[in-house]
Amino acid sequence: MEEWVSVSFAQDQDGRSFRQTRRWSAMPKEEEAKPPPTLIERIEQNDPTLKELAGFGGYGYHRIATALRKNATITSFKLSNCQLGGDRDEGCIYLMQALIARRSSLKRISLARNFIGCNGAAAVANFIRASQDDPSIYHSIRLDLLQNCFGDEGARVIADAIADGTVQDKAQTIVDIGLEKNRIGNEGLLYISNMLHENNTLHTLRLGKNDISYEGVMKSLVPVLKQNTSLRVLDLSGNRHIGDLGAAALADALSFNQTLETMILTKCSITEEGAKRLLQALYNYTSPSAVLEQSNHTLRELIVCQNPILSTSFVGHTTFLRDAIHWNQQGIASSRIYKLNSFLMSIHGPRFVHSTNVPIELIPKMVHKIWRIDKSIDAVYSYIRGMPEILEI
Numbered sequence: 431m432e433e434w435v436s437v438s439f440a441q442d443q444d445g446r447s448f449r450q451t452r453r454w455s456a457m458p459k460e461e462e463a464k465p466p467p468t469l470i471e472r473i474e475q476n477d478p479t480l481k482e483l484a485g486f487g488g489y490g491y492h493r494i495a496t497a498l499r500k501n502a503t504i505t506s507f508k509l510s511n512c513q514l515g516g517d518r519d520e521g522c523i524y525l526m527q528a529l530i531a532r533r534s535s536l537k538r539i540s541l542a543r544n545f546i547g548c549n550g551a552a553a554v555a556n557f558i559r560a561s562q563d564d565p566s567i568y569h570s571i572r573l574d575l576l577q578n579c580f581g582d583e584g585a586r587v588i589a590d591a592i593a594d595g596t597v598q599d600k601a602q603t604i605v606d607i608g609l610e611k612n613r614i615g616n617e618g619l620l621y622i623s624n625m626l627h628e629n630n631t632l633h634t635l636r637l638g639k640n641d642i643s644y645e646g647v648m649k650s651l652v653p654v655l656k657q658n659t660s661l662r663v664l665d666l667s668g669n670r671h672i673g674d675l676g677a678a679a680l681a682d683a684l685s686f687n688q689t690l691e692t693m694i695l696t697k698c699s700i701t702e703e704g705a706k707r708l709l710q711a712l713y714n715y716t717s718p719s720a721v722l723e724q725s726n727h728t729l730r731e732l733i734v735c736q737n738p739i740l741s742t743s744f745v746g747h748t749t750f751l752r753d754a755i756h757w758n759q760q761g762i763a764s765s766r767i768y769k770l771n772s773f774l775m776s777i778h779g780p781r782f783v784h785s786t787n788v789p790i791e792l793i794p795k796m797v798h799k800i801w802r803i804d805k806s807i808d809a810v811y812s813y814i815r816g817m818p819e820i821l822e823i
Contacts, residue, residue, distance in 0.1 A: 468487075469486075469489065469494075470489060470494075470497050473494070473498060473504070474497045474500045474501065476501055476502055476503045478503055480504060481503065481505055482504065482505070482506040482507075483498075483504050483506070483507050483509070484509075485509065486509075491512070491514065491520075491524050491525060492524060494525075495527070495528035498525075498528040499528050499531045499532055500532075501532055501534065502532065502534040503534075504536070505535060505538070506536065506537055506538040507529075507536065507539045507540065509525070509540060510540055510541070510543050511544065514544040514546060514550065515544045515545035515579070516545060518549050519546050519548075519549040519553065521544075522541065522546050522549075522554070523550065523553040525553075526553040526554060530557055533567055534567065536568070537570065537572065538571070538572045538573075539571065539572070539574070541554070541574065541578070542574050542575065542576035542577055542578075542608075543576065543577045543578075545579050546578040546580060547579055547580050548580050548583050548587070551578075551580040551583070551587050551588055552587050554575070554591075555591035558588070558592060559594060559595075561603040562594070562595040562602065562603055568603045570605050571603050571604050571605065571606075572605065572606040572607075572634075573604055573606065573607045573608070575588075575608055575609055576608050576611060576612075577611040577612070578612050579613060581612065581615075582613075582617040582621070584612065585612065585618035585619075585621050585622055586618065588609075589622045589625035590621070592629055592632070593624065593625040593627075593628040593629060595629075602630065602632075603631075605631055605632060605633050606634040607636070609635075609637055610636050610638040610639050610640070610665070610668075611638070611639045611640070612640060613641060614637065614640040614641065614642065615640070615641040615643075615646070616642060616645055616649075619642050619646040619647075619650050619651060620646065620649075620650040622635070622650075623650040623651050623653075623654045626654045626661065627657075629660065630659065631660055632660055633661060633662040633663065634662060634663040635661060635663070635664055636665040637664075638666065638668045640669055641669070641671075642666065642671070642672065643671035643676070644671060644672050644673050644675040644679065647666075647672055647676040647680060648675065648679040651680075651683075652680065655680070655683035655684075655687050655690070656682075656683050656686040656687060658689070660689065662689065662691045663691065663694075664690060664692070664693050664694070665692075665694040666693075666695055666698060667694045667695060667696040668696070668697045669698055670697060670698065672695070672698040672700070673699045673700065673704065674699075674701055674707075675704075676698065676704075677695065677698070677700045677705070677708055678704060678707040680693070680695070680708070680711075681704075681707040681708045681710065682711070684708070684726040684729060685725070685726060687726065687728075688726070688728050689728060690726075691730045691731065692730065692731040692733075693729060693731070693732050694733045695732070695734050695737070696733055696735050698734075698737060699738065700734055700737040700738070700739065701737070701739060702743065702744040705734060705739050705747070705751075706744065706747060708751075709747050709750060709751045711725070712729060712732070712751065712755070712758070713751075713753075713754040713769055713772075715750075715773050718770060718774075721766070721770045721773045722766055725754075725766075725769055726758070727757075727758055727762040727766060727769075728765075729755070729758055730755060730759045731755065753768075753772070754769070757769055
């Protein structure tokens, strides 16, 4: 800061002279405000606050892809409606190559609504294979490919890439994949089902609003669901040709599957017949053995709204459906107890279980053991009332 001093002589009212000193300083000029860094600069300079890239900020995919090769901070890419498809999917190819080159951790990639075709799907498959080569960097990736247009062929290359991680004993990095609105038919479902045979880490599979019918569900998906132990969420909504035959096949799968927690079947043309089969899969009350061994005890959410289930005769079953879902939410052991208790009370009234003086938590084990010896209902109730040594299970 600069300072000036001025000395002058003046006279007072009596005519006496005196020296007058004045001091003043010049304030420094304010520094001109720097413009905020551009999106490209933030990406290249690894801005620690930039954890998510949502769109390209007016830049072309070439510049963004080039900048991403220098970045190690972004872990989430929400790139919906970024025009990555078309022109042989060049935008998607550039982006995937950049993500492979950067070799930095990421958790989510959304390429929804980009109208990506088969070339783009192949680029995504290359990224999946690259991620499986280095599990120390890539793990638990959520991949959203909603509303593109790669069809069955794109489904094949992506499913093959995910399956390769298991076949070649590599890391399996994709845990959640969304393939809604991609024109995937029964052929594409076959490729995806074959992948599920090999994969043991995928917990969410979304196939809504495709061209999947009951034939594909019955032939490809159901055999896999009976054996799969990793899938937790399955979305088949909007596949209008699944119908009652597909619902019945899925119900058969649920009788064996004990890991699936959510199944979404909205707008699948399911009527009362298909709904009853799904109910029976959750609570098979034909016998004590069926209650224990042939009922699903893990499904916590079954969404069947916006289907033509209009018959008043099914209204009475909705209580059981609601109860079965509620019981499943309590855990497998509690589900078995509640369902068996409901079964016994439905036959002998609400006072039966209490009249035996048997702790409710013991009844499933007892019934299961007795049922192997004598499959008559009378024998089961006789053992329970008699309080034999079977209580020592």
